[in-house]
Amino acid sequence: ETLAPAADLSERDAAARAILIANDRGGYTVPTAGLYPYQWNWDSAFAALGFARFDLARAWEEIETLFSGQWDSGMVPHILFHKPDPGYFPGPDVWGCSGPIASSGITQPPVALSFATRLLAADPALGAARFAALYPKMRKWADWFLRWRRDEKGAVFVIHPWESGRDNAPDWDNAMDAIDPQDVGYYERRDTQHVDASMRPTKYDYDRYIWLVKRARALGWDDAAMAQDNPFRVADPTMHFTLMRGVRDLLAAGAAQGLDVDGLADQLAALEAGAQALFNPGMGFYDSYNCANGIWSNALTNASFLCWFGGLKAPEMGAHLARVLDAAPYGVPSLAPFDPRFDAMRYWRGPTWAMMNMMIGEGASEQGIALGEEVRARTREVIGKYGFVEYFDPMTGAAAGGKAFTWTAAVWLAWAG
Ligand code: 9YW
Known part of the structure; x- marks a missing residue:
C-alpha cells in the first residue's frame, strides 16, 4: 500500500491513523494512553503494520526500538519501560530486571518476527538493510524460545499468564489454582483506576500475577534457575502458533535475502x-494444558484458531469456528459462549479482540477456509460501529476496555478496514 493523500482517506482510516500518531511517544507507540503507558511487545508489532500503510520508515523504527530492549539471552521483553510512568503497576521497580533498558522479565507472542518480513515485502529496497540488521536479533529470540520455552512434548509454554498476552484466559486456571500467593505483600493496582473493574482480571488473578513476578525476580530472572523449579508452565497455542509462523516467515525471507x-x-x-x-x-480442538500435570484446559479460545496462522491445514477446526461464530455475532470470542466459564465483558474470558481476529481470519483464508473472510467482515463491522477500542462484547458488539487503542487502529488499517 502506498501513501494516500489525506483527502482520499475515509473518515475511519483518518481516525485510525490519528490514533497511531497520538499514541506515538517517539520511536515507539503505547497501546493506549493512561492504562498502558509503555511499549508492549506484540502491540508494537501490530502498530508497525498500521504505520506501514502510511509511513514505512516509522514502521521499521517501531520494531527496531522493540529490539533495543533485547536481553543478552535473546529474550525480548513484554514491556519496555522507556520513561517512568506512575500510572501503571507493576513498574520496573517491581520487576527488578537488568536488560539494556528497563523492562519486564517475561516475553510475549513473537508476531514481530512475521511482521518484520511484511515490512520488507512492502518495499524491499527500503527494507533490505533494516531487515538484515534485525535478522540476527530475531533469530536469537527464536533460538531462545526453542531452548527455554519448550516442554518434553515439543509444545511452547508460558511461565506467566501475561507472557501469552491473554492474561485471564481460562487456560491458566488449573496452574493458577496451585499457587498460594499469601506472601505476595501489599500492592496497589492501577488498571482498575483507568477502566471498570468488572472488565478486568480479578484480585484472585492479580495476586498470582504479582506473586509469580516476585518469585522469578528472586531467581534473578535466570532462565536455567527458572527452568529447574517453575510453579507455572502452561503449553500455549498463542505462543506456539505465532512462533511457528515467525520461524516459517524468517526462513522464507532470510533465504530470499541471501x-x-x-x-x-x-x-x-x-x-x-x-x-x-x-x-x-x-x-x-487445539487447546492448552498444564505442563505440570498434563491437565487440558478444555477451552475453545480464539488462540485455538491460530493453528492456521501457524501454518497448519487443520480443516477440522473450521466447524468449531462456525459454531462459535453462530453463537457470537460479533466474534471471534476469546472463549466459546457455550463454555460455562464464558464472561462476555471480562477481558480474555469472552470478548472479541480485533488483532486476534486478524491472525485467525488471515490464517483461515490462507488455508482455504471460507470463514476467514467472514471473520474480516465481522471485525470491520464491529470496529465500524463501536470504534477503535481495546476489545468488544462478542454478543452485542459493545465497546470495552481502553479507548483509542493502537492495535485496533492498526488492524483496521492493515486488514479489516
Ligand atoms: C498487561 C497491552 C497489553 C496486551 C496484552 C493484554 C494486556 C496487560 O494489555 O496485558 O499488564 O500486560 O492482555 O495482550 O499486550 O495492550
Whole structure:
C-alpha cells in the first residue's frame, strides 16, 4: 500500500491513523494512553503494520526500538519501560530486571518476527538493510524460545499468564489454582483506576500475577534457575502458533535475502511436530494444558484458531469456528459462549479482540477456509460501529476496555478496514 493523500482517506482510516500518531511517544507507540503507558511487545508489532500503510520508515523504527530492549539471552521483553510512568503497576521497580533498558522479565507472542518480513515485502529496497540488521536479533529470540520455552512434548509454554498476552484466559486456571500467593505483600493496582473493574482480571488473578513476578525476580530472572523449579508452565497455542509462523516467515525471507538460514528449517520442523501435542483429542480442538500435570484446559479460545496462522491445514477446526461464530455475532470470542466459564465483558474470558481476529481470519483464508473472510467482515463491522477500542462484547458488539487503542487502529488499517 502506498501513501494516500489525506483527502482520499475515509473518515475511519483518518481516525485510525490519528490514533497511531497520538499514541506515538517517539520511536515507539503505547497501546493506549493512561492504562498502558509503555511499549508492549506484540502491540508494537501490530502498530508497525498500521504505520506501514502510511509511513514505512516509522514502521521499521517501531520494531527496531522493540529490539533495543533485547536481553543478552535473546529474550525480548513484554514491556519496555522507556520513561517512568506512575500510572501503571507493576513498574520496573517491581520487576527488578537488568536488560539494556528497563523492562519486564517475561516475553510475549513473537508476531514481530512475521511482521518484520511484511515490512520488507512492502518495499524491499527500503527494507533490505533494516531487515538484515534485525535478522540476527530475531533469530536469537527464536533460538531462545526453542531452548527455554519448550516442554518434553515439543509444545511452547508460558511461565506467566501475561507472557501469552491473554492474561485471564481460562487456560491458566488449573496452574493458577496451585499457587498460594499469601506472601505476595501489599500492592496497589492501577488498571482498575483507568477502566471498570468488572472488565478486568480479578484480585484472585492479580495476586498470582504479582506473586509469580516476585518469585522469578528472586531467581534473578535466570532462565536455567527458572527452568529447574517453575510453579507455572502452561503449553500455549498463542505462543506456539505465532512462533511457528515467525520461524516459517524468517526462513522464507532470510533465504530470499541471501541471509544465513542454517537451522531454521529444523526449528520449523520441530515446531510442526510439537503442534500435535496441543491437539486435545477429547475435545477435538487445539487447546492448552498444564505442563505440570498434563491437565487440558478444555477451552475453545480464539488462540485455538491460530493453528492456521501457524501454518497448519487443520480443516477440522473450521466447524468449531462456525459454531462459535453462530453463537457470537460479533466474534471471534476469546472463549466459546457455550463454555460455562464464558464472561462476555471480562477481558480474555469472552470478548472479541480485533488483532486476534486478524491472525485467525488471515490464517483461515490462507488455508482455504471460507470463514476467514467472514471473520474480516465481522471485525470491520464491529470496529465500524463501536470504534477503535481495546476489545468488544462478542454478543452485542459493545465497546470495552481502553479507548483509542493502537492495535485496533492498526488492524483496521492493515486488514479489516
Ligand atoms: C498487561 C497491552 C497489553 C496486551 C496484552 C493484554 C494486556 C496487560 O494489555 O496485558 O499488564 O500486560 O492482555 O495482550 O499486550 O495492550
